[in-house]
Amino acid sequence: MSKPTSLSRVGDCVVIGGGIAGCTIAYELARRGLRVVVFEQDWLASAASGRNMGLLVNQVDPRALRMMRSALERYREVEPLAPLALRTAPLLLLARDPAQLTLARQHAQALREAGLEADLLDARHLCREWPALAPDVAGGVLVAESWLLDPAAATRAFAEAAREVGARIEIGVRVASALPDGVLTDRGRVAADAVVAATGPWLSDLVPSLPVSAGRGWLLRTAPLPTPIPWVVEEMSWPGQDQLSRLARPLTLGELASDGRPEPAVSALAVAPLPGGAALIGTSLTPSLRDAVEGVQMPRLIAERALRCLPGLSQVPVVAAWSGLRPMTPDGWPIVGRSVDGVWVHGGHGSIGMQAAPATARWLADLIVAGEGGEELSELGPERFRSGVLEGRSPRAD
Ligand SMILES: Cc1cc2nc3c(=O)[nH]c(=O)nc-3n(C[C@H](O)[C@H](O)[C@H](O)COP(=O)(O)OP(=O)(O)OC[C@H]3O[C@@H](n4cnc5c(N)ncnc54)[C@H](O)[C@@H]3O)c2cc1C
Known part of the structure; x- marks a missing residue:
C-alpha cells in the first residue's frame, strides 16, 4: 500500500497512530483478514502510551471496570508474543481525610458489585503493613486484586x-490529512477502504469535528525502595470520568490571559511498584496547550504530595520525571465509531487508555467489519458530539 491502490480492493485499512489505541485496532482489524498498514510519526508508544502508570484499574467506575475485564483478556492473548510485565497487586484506595474515606466506601461498594473483593481498613492496620505511610491518614479500601x-x-x-496476522507498521511517517478513502502522508497518498484515526490528543488535527483536548500528567520514577511496596496506591482525590473531563476542559482566552489556573486541575497520589523494587509516583492533570512549556513545577508538587502521605520515602532517590498528554473528551469517555467526515475514530481514552483500549478496539473492529459493535459502543459514538459541543446524555455510568 505504499502507492495509491484501487478502491475496488476491499479490505485495505490505514490506521494512524502507534499508541495503544492504534496498535490494538490494527491487531483487531488484521486478525479479521483486513490488509492493515499503521502510520506512526515518531515511534511506537512514543506518546502517552509509553509514558503512563500502566494501571488497569485506573478508574473504578463500573463501565470502566467492564472495559478493563475485556481488556485483560486481550492482554493475556498477546502476552505470549512479547513480554508486557502483566502482573497483579492489591490496590489500596487511600483516604487522607474523612471526606475521602466516605468516597472510598462508595467505591468499595461499586467494586464489590463488579465482583472484586474490597475491604475497609483503618490507618493503624495500613501503617503496620507499610510503615512508610503517615499515621494520620484516615484509612483506605484494600482491593484484593488489581493488574x-x-x-x-x-x-x-x-x-x-x-504484524503476526499480516499488518504492516510504518514508523516515522506522518499523516498530514485523513479522508474516508485514504490518507496523505509525507511520502505520498495512500488509498484505503477504511481509515482509522487513533492519534491521541492530536485527533482533532485530522478530524476537526472531534472535541478532543489534551490533559498533561506527570510521573516520577524512583530508585529501588528500601522495603517493597505492598500495594498499588491510588489516593481517593482522583475524580470520576465525568468530573475529570469538566476539570480538564481547555482554558479560555481569558483564563490564559490572567494565568487564572496555574495549579493542576486534579492531583492525587498514585504509586505503582515496578519490577526490581523501584516505583512510579504520580500524578496530576492540567489542561494542556500541547506544545507550550508547561508544568515545570509539577515534579516538586508531586513529591510534596507524596511525602504528605508517605513521609517514610523522603530519602528515596528520584531518578527520572516526565509528562504525557491524555486525550480528553467533554464527557470523559472514549470516542469509538465513524465520524461525520467518514473517518473511523478510536481515541479520547483520557486516563483509561491502558484499561479500556484493547476492549474498545475489539468492539470497533466488529463495527467496521460486521456493521455491529455491540451495546457498549452505542454510547461511545462520535455522533454524541456536534460542533465540538456535548449533546444528549452521557454514556451510562451505572
Ligand atoms: C501521567 C499519565 C498516567 C496515566 N496512567 C494511566 C494508567 O495507569 N492506566 C490507564 O489506563 N491509562 C493511563 N493514562 C492514560 C493513557 O496513557 C492514555 O489514555 C493512552 O495512552 C492514550 O493512547 P492513544 O493511543 O490514544 O494516544 P497516544 O499514546 O498519544 O498515541 C497517539 C500516537 O499517534 C501519533 N500521531 C499523532 N498524530 C499523528 C499523525 N498526524 N501521523 C502519524 N502519527 C501521529 C503520535 O505520535 C502517538 O504515538 C495515563 C496518562 C498519563 C499522561
Missing part, C-alpha cells in the same frame, strides 16, 4: 500481534 503492566511493552505487544 498493572509495562505500558510501552504492552503497546508493542499489540503491534507484534498485528
Whole structure:
C-alpha cells in the first residue's frame, strides 16, 4: 500500500497512530483478514502510551471496570508474543481525610458489585503493613486484586500481534490529512477502504469535528525502595470520568490571559511498584496547550504530595520525571465509531487508555467489519458530539 491502490480492493485499512489505541485496532482489524498498514510519526508508544502508570484499574467506575475485564483478556492473548510485565497487586484506595474515606466506601461498594473483593481498613492496620505511610491518614479500601503492566511493552505487544496476522507498521511517517478513502502522508497518498484515526490528543488535527483536548500528567520514577511496596496506591482525590473531563476542559482566552489556573486541575497520589523494587509516583492533570512549556513545577508538587502521605520515602532517590498528554473528551469517555467526515475514530481514552483500549478496539473492529459493535459502543459514538459541543446524555455510568 505504499502507492495509491484501487478502491475496488476491499479490505485495505490505514490506521494512524502507534499508541495503544492504534496498535490494538490494527491487531483487531488484521486478525479479521483486513490488509492493515499503521502510520506512526515518531515511534511506537512514543506518546502517552509509553509514558503512563500502566494501571488497569485506573478508574473504578463500573463501565470502566467492564472495559478493563475485556481488556485483560486481550492482554493475556498477546502476552505470549512479547513480554508486557502483566502482573497483579492489591490496590489500596487511600483516604487522607474523612471526606475521602466516605468516597472510598462508595467505591468499595461499586467494586464489590463488579465482583472484586474490597475491604475497609483503618490507618493503624495500613501503617503496620507499610510503615512508610503517615499515621494520620484516615484509612483506605484494600482491593484484593488489581493488574498493572509495562505500558510501552504492552503497546508493542499489540503491534507484534498485528504484524503476526499480516499488518504492516510504518514508523516515522506522518499523516498530514485523513479522508474516508485514504490518507496523505509525507511520502505520498495512500488509498484505503477504511481509515482509522487513533492519534491521541492530536485527533482533532485530522478530524476537526472531534472535541478532543489534551490533559498533561506527570510521573516520577524512583530508585529501588528500601522495603517493597505492598500495594498499588491510588489516593481517593482522583475524580470520576465525568468530573475529570469538566476539570480538564481547555482554558479560555481569558483564563490564559490572567494565568487564572496555574495549579493542576486534579492531583492525587498514585504509586505503582515496578519490577526490581523501584516505583512510579504520580500524578496530576492540567489542561494542556500541547506544545507550550508547561508544568515545570509539577515534579516538586508531586513529591510534596507524596511525602504528605508517605513521609517514610523522603530519602528515596528520584531518578527520572516526565509528562504525557491524555486525550480528553467533554464527557470523559472514549470516542469509538465513524465520524461525520467518514473517518473511523478510536481515541479520547483520557486516563483509561491502558484499561479500556484493547476492549474498545475489539468492539470497533466488529463495527467496521460486521456493521455491529455491540451495546457498549452505542454510547461511545462520535455522533454524541456536534460542533465540538456535548449533546444528549452521557454514556451510562451505572
Ligand atoms: C501521567 C499519565 C498516567 C496515566 N496512567 C494511566 C494508567 O495507569 N492506566 C490507564 O489506563 N491509562 C493511563 N493514562 C492514560 C493513557 O496513557 C492514555 O489514555 C493512552 O495512552 C492514550 O493512547 P492513544 O493511543 O490514544 O494516544 P497516544 O499514546 O498519544 O498515541 C497517539 C500516537 O499517534 C501519533 N500521531 C499523532 N498524530 C499523528 C499523525 N498526524 N501521523 C502519524 N502519527 C501521529 C503520535 O505520535 C502517538 O504515538 C495515563 C496518562 C498519563 C499522561
